[in-house]
Amino acid sequence: MTQGKLLDFLSNIGISMSAGYLSNLLVKKSLNFESEFNEVYISGASK
Numbered sequence: 001m002t003q004g005k006l007l008d009f010l011s012n013i014g015i016s017m018s019a020g021y022l023s024n025l026l027v028k029k030s031l032n033f034e035s036e037f038n039e040v041y042i043s044g045a046s047k
Contacts, residue, residue, distance in 0.1 A: 001009075007022055
């Protein structure tokens with residue numbers, strides 16, 4: 001999903017944010033999500 005479509009979706013459900021803020025959430029926070037994903041993946045793979 002493109003950032004523009006994601007911004008439209010969020011707007012349609014009542015969440016208002018700027019394109020820049022959304023971009024920062026997706027780019028700057030991605031390392032946290034990647035780390036969490038890896039932990040979940042490793043945990044699931046070891047079972």
